[in-house]
Amino acid sequence: EKGGYKHFMLKEIMEQPRAIEDTIRGRINVSEADVVPEEIGISVALAKSITRVYFVACGTSAHAAMAGRYWVEQLAKLPSTVEIGSEVRYREPVFTPTDLVVAVSQSGETADTLAAVKAAKAQGAHVLAVANVLDSAIPRASEGALYTHAGPEIGVASTKCFTTQLAALLMLAVYLGRRRGTLVQDEARRVLGGLLRGAHDMRTVLEQKDKIQFIAKKFHRSRDMLFLGRGTGFPIALEGALKLKEISYIHAEGYAAGEMKHGPIALIDEEMPVVVLCPKDAHYEKTVSNLEEVRAREGIVIAVCTQGDAEVARLVTPSISQIPSRSPRQSFALSEPDVVEIPEVEPEILPLLTVVPLQLLAYYIADYKGTDVDQPRNLAKTVTVE
Ligand code: F6R
Numbered sequence: 001e002k003g004g005y006k007h008f009m010l011k012e013i014m015e016q017p018r019a020i021e022d023t024i025r026g027r028i029n030v031s032e033a034d035v036v037p038e039e040i041g042i043s044v045a046l047a048k049s050i051t052r053v054y055f056v057a058c059g060t061s062a063h064a065a066m067a068g069r070y071w072v073e074q075l076a077k078l079p080s081t082v083e084i085g086s087e088v089r090y091r092e093p094v095f096t097p098t099d100l101v102v103a104v105s106q107s108g109e110t111a112d113t114l115a116a117v118k119a120a121k122a123q124g125a126h127v128l129a130v131a132n133v134l135d136s137a138i139p140r141a142s143e144g145a146l147y148t149h150a151g152p153e154i155g156v157a158s159t160k161c162f163t164t165q166l167a168a169l170l171m172l173a174v175y176l177g178r179r180r181g182t183l184v185q186d187e188a189r190r191v192l193g194g195l196l197r198g199a200h201d202m203r204t205v206l207e208q209k210d211k212i213q214f215i216a217k218k219f220h221r222s223r224d225m226l227f228l229g230r231g232t233g234f235p236i237a238l239e240g241a242l243k244l245k246e247i248s249y250i251h252a253e254g255y256a257a258g259e260m261k262h263g264p265i266a267l268i269d270e271e272m273p274v275v276v277l278c279p280k281d282a283h284y285e286k287t288v289s290n291l292e293e294v295r296a297r298e299g300i301v302i303a304v305c306t307q308g309d310a311e312v313a314r315l316v317t318p319s320i321s322q323i324p325s326r327s328p329r330q331s332f333a334l335s336e337p338d339v340v341e342i343p344e345v346e347p348e349i350l351p352l353l354t355v356v357p358l359q360l361l362a363y364y365i366a367d368y369k370g371t372d373v374d375q376p377r378n379l380a381k382t383v384t385v386e
Contacts, residue, residue: 007373011248013359014206017199020162020352022149023167024195038085041144042129042172044365047179050100050126053080056088056116057104058383060158060242061165065104066235067351068169070187075183078178085112086386088119090305095125102172103129106153106161107382108136113386117141123359127362128169138259146172155374156381157247159359163202164353170195194346198353200348201343205356208340212357215302215338216364219273224265225250227358229277232351236277240358247376248366252379257283257290268299275361276353280306281347291315302338304354313337354365 005011021286027039037044052074055065065082074079083093089112101120103249105113108131117127119137132150139158148164174191177183183191219225225244229237238254245252255264257276268274274294278287288311293323294301295315307314318338344351366373 006367007155007180007363009157009363009373011193012149012153012155012160013356015151016160016163016226017202019148019150019164020167020199020202022151024171025149028192028196030192030196033185033192034178035171035192036358039146040172040175041146042126044179045125046100048177049098050078051096051098052100052349053078053176054095054099054101054120055080055082055104056085056111056113056120056123057082058110060162060239061104061106061110061113062170063166063239063242064162065172066104066238067103067166067232068104068173070232071170071173071348074239075173075187077179077182078176078180083116085110085116088116089386093119095123097124097284099125101125101127102169103127103138103142103164104150104169105129105136105138106132106148106150106158106165107287108133108138109382109384111136111384111386114138115357116375123366128172130172132133132164143152151280156376156379157243157362159372161356163295163352167198169321170348190346191348193347197345198349201345201349201353202356204343205340205353209360212340212360213219213364215340216361216366218338219302220248220368222250222271222273222364223274224267225252226254226267226272226274227254227356228274228276228287228290229254229381230257230283231259231281232345233277233279233281233283233287234373236351236355237275237360239355240295243359243362244365247277247291247362247373248369248371249377250365252370260290260293265293268294268297270298273300273302275302275304275358277304278312278341279304279350279354280309281350288312288315299310304340304342304357305340306344309341313339
């Protein structure tokens with residue numbers, strides 16, 4: 001049932017291109033450059049009248065929601081926020097009848113997210129569920145449901161559900177933008193075209209799994225790891241850190257790259273790998289300057305960058321003092337820059353691709369450590385208690 005893979009998690013990581021294809025199939029009208037209304041679960045009238053999008057979710061699903069927020073702001077020009085289910089529940093949140101609450105939950109059963117949905121409904125807000133499990137509690141409590149079609153996810157650490165959530169939320173943002181007149185057809189065509197090619201691009205990233213395994217082997221004894229990203233790279237940095245801690249038990253933190261100098265830079269030394277997401281997007285120059293700051297302190301960098309980025313490869317190459325000199329053969333390999341390249345894609349597609357090396361890195365590190373990858377200690381696949 002693991003399809004020849006050692007763990008469900010690896011199988012599910014490898015299944016992602018297919019899961020993305022299944023999630024977008026039939027939902028995009030290519031000639032109109034639009035998302036098909038019946039598939040979205042929100043009426044055209046509602047799409048026009050809402051004044052805020054309020055995402056609620058927990059864990060990995062909250063990271064997908066954070067990317068969704070950037071897209072809703074950018075494409076639909078709607079004020080948008082992301083709140084953690086457990087916090088909404090115990091605050092005194094204020095909802096209005098022109099709020100669209102988007103509850104993102106793979107299982108559709110997470111107690112805290114469900115409680116937030118009920119609180120929102122009680123105040124008259126509209127609720128849309130983005131879920132993977134058909135007819136689960138959160139879709140049932142919502143007015144509409146946009147299902148991801150990832151198929152059953154067995155590994156406790158969420159992978160293919162996450163990337164399909166990203167695809168669904170990007171479609172939602174395009175749908176809202178088109179209805180609200182904030183997204184012109186050419187722009188929608190650009191974004192949706194990128195999404196339609198996303199599965200293919202993701203396969204290119206998955207082809208580098210042996211290289212990522214090699215990087216994992218080098219760093220699986222690390223005690224801590226830091227992940228940095230900007231824009232939609234920020235939620236991906238958070239997701240990379242979460243994946244690593246939950247399955248390898250290595251302490252990891254994700255940070256907005258711009259926050260580096262507000263604290264975490266103090267942690268940089270020659271022992272803690274820093275994973276920097278620096279694809280060629282609007283934030284490239286700034287993030288590369290963060291990378292340089294890490295290197296200036298003899299920090300170790302693992303970079304996820306755009307194919308053929310010689311500048312990042314040069315910056316990431318370890319200095320002589322960082323190359324262990326045990327065996328000449330080994331030291332040659334160890335002096336290779338730890339860079340994973342992703343294809344050049346539309347900026348909106350980047351998070352779907354940059355998360356893949358981070359999932360694989362966490363997976364291989366955990367496997368080298370010999371942890372129970374599919375059933376990490378203390379964790380449950382569905383959290384139906386608060
Ligand atoms: C992490 C993970 C959890 C879930 C969280 C929410 O890999 O799986 O953080 O994302 O428990 O679960 P759902 O999406 O079912 O509401």
